[in-house]
Amino acid sequence: QLGPSRVAAYQLQAALRDQETAVRGYVIAADRQFLVPYEDGRVVEQEVSATLRQLEQNRPDLLDDLDAIELASGSWRTNYAEPAMDQVTTGRPTPIAPALTEVGKAEFDRLRELFALQNEKLVNARDAGADELDRTRSLRDGILVAMLAALAVTIAALAVLLRGALVRPLAALAAACRRVAEGNFGERIVPRGPKDIRGIAIDVDNMRQRIVDELDASRAAADVLDVQAEELRRSNAELEQFAYVASHDLQEPLRKVASFCQLLEKRYGDQLDDRGLEYIGFAVDGAKRMQILINDLLTFSRVGRLNSTEADIDLDAALDAALSNLATAVEESGAVIERPADGLPTVKGDPTLMSMLWQNLIGNAVKFRREGLAPHIVIACERGVDGDDQMWSFALSDNGIGIAPEFADKVFVIFQRLHGRDAYTGTGIGLALVKKIVEHHGGTIRIDTSYRDGTQFRFTLPVNADDTATPMLEGSTT
Template identity: 65%
Template structure:
């Protein structure tokens, strides 16, 4: 029979309940019988014995009164006789009430009453009624009366013996019932003890031992022995749990094999990627030097041509030489900016606690000339900017590019005004700082809010504004490297408002030696 843990428990409890119920019924019956016997002794036999003594005393009083009257012929001696008759009647009635249902004991009473009536009819009654005078009784009549009353005394003895025997039998029966009651109580206690032991054994064999074996197998699996099979044991539900755990183990083993294969492939790809990155780094370094050297030579020789043969060239020739020099210089700037963009977060990266107040001040110092020339006003927040984890040089490039763009793209005839604000992020930006850089410049069209963050994407010609178009792309890459995001707030129409987030959980020790002194391209 395959039972669950609950089934075994219900079975043991059912056996316990049945045993307790049976013992309770037996104990109730025995207690009822004990009460019945005790009540019979208390309210039946014992009062009957007292009433029997009263009955016998009443008859003796009658006999004594008759004997006194016989000796003295004084009628006053007959008063106890009449009182005895009344006491006799009351005592007999009391005995019949107390011994109702005890026919054997009532038979003794009937015999005594019959003998008493015979004594009164044949001897005491005529004498008391005056039918026969005391002087008329001879010795034979007196002896006959005495014999009749002696018969009564014998019946008294029989009645007393029977009542004593009935009391003793009741006490014996009461003791037997109490013994059975005690035996039932002991059996009930033993049933509880045996059932508790049985329940403990069942729970140990059906629950504790299978669960312990399952737990031990699970521990060995967690320690890395994934090849160990789990054999279901115990009740049905624990076996089902063991089967489920075995299925889970098998699935883990299968997934582990797949993950090992995938990890091996990923390791190969990672190695390949590291080799590729190393080659790209080497290529970028070589390309930066190998490309810039010819450009420097082109620019130098063009300038030499202009100085040596300037008086022999016409205006168009001098213009062509200027184009060549300008193109070479712009190519150098583009190469340097591209190298800077590719190195974000990869080369010489540091992570420390960065005070953004110092970073913004460093950026403003780098832009001091442009700020003074345009008369720009930079409004810092009333509360100090927070301290975050990051690379101080890269973060300085972010502020330098954003503030520099706000100064560069100002409206003609209007001094730039840049407002920097900081607040705690909410919703999807919870646990982050939310920064805004707002200016009153020419603004950016809504259709270009994504294009401006693409590398080398320009919205204006080189004749209008200088730069390579890498500044905002660099800002986006640096902020995302630090775990934040950047976007343009299109709801602001009086200029441009850049909004970006940075994580607000500094955990590293401050690096006092790190100084934000890198100038970025705008």
């Protein structure tokens, strides 16, 4: 606080000098304007004295100087300033008594001496404070250097201790972990060092043991899978043999049964009664249905099992092929088929299977139509399924008899029929084949039970990797 004290002391001294100058000017000129600095100086003197007394409250020696200055300033005003101003008549300069002038000069000289003494003591106090600060800084620097030296020694000692207590055990643990990571799963990790590091080593060794156990279990499972794979290969080979037998050895007798029954009907038909002709018709129909069933079973079993053609499929071309195969049924039923205005996309897969997919779905819609109502089939397509733009979403809707919601999953099971053979022909394999084709190509299929105007099949297929466009396809009538 010595800096503010010095400033306040200079302000106090300046205020007293201003008062002395103002009194001298007023005495000489008899102009009351000279009293303004005097009054202002009195106000500043009082304010600065209070401030200085607050700043120096813990320094009695400096307060003594302030007391002496206040006493001397009061004496100067009492013995000179106020009597001199009382002798002046405003507007009429009048010389004052020389004796009073001498008193004023002596009083203010005393104040100047006190000013000099006050300034000297403040300077000495400042210098003493600076010396004390220098000593404190030197002591602080010495203590800091000593602390740094002690810290360096402590760090060095801790480094030695840590190397022995932590670094070496950690290095050993890391080396053991690296050996395990390189495939030496049989090496046990031995706990060493402090408790925490031993705990980590135990945890890592337990993890190693779990990995060993999992590997043993995986090897055992792999052995079982190898055995099962061999069994599956053998079963597939037997299934291939069965397919060959079914396509040749089983169908040939059926063709002969149908042919000879038809020959019997042709040659001896006029000799048979209606019941006999009916029996021959049953035999021929049964043989033909058995042939169709065998062919459908062979087709179903071969989907995804034999090496199928993998190519870019224009689904419009696949749909055209299916409609060509169904041309007679479509024409006889008067079916109207709406296709996407922008065409169907190109996907990766087997063209023959895709034609079978369309043929079964459209044939199903034509077959299960409402009596007296021409089938109306709508095909729609858009890219994106539940936010996944890597899948195409297809919908095939009809205005047929529909499928009850409780049978929405059952219709995709092989041999599951919702109607008798006398009502609708078929083997019960068509929709099961459709599901197998879609899943073989990486998609899914379901029946939309919220559709009420007939049946709506919804299925998905992956987007071709080369297809970067994102068209939104809508229907148009063909």
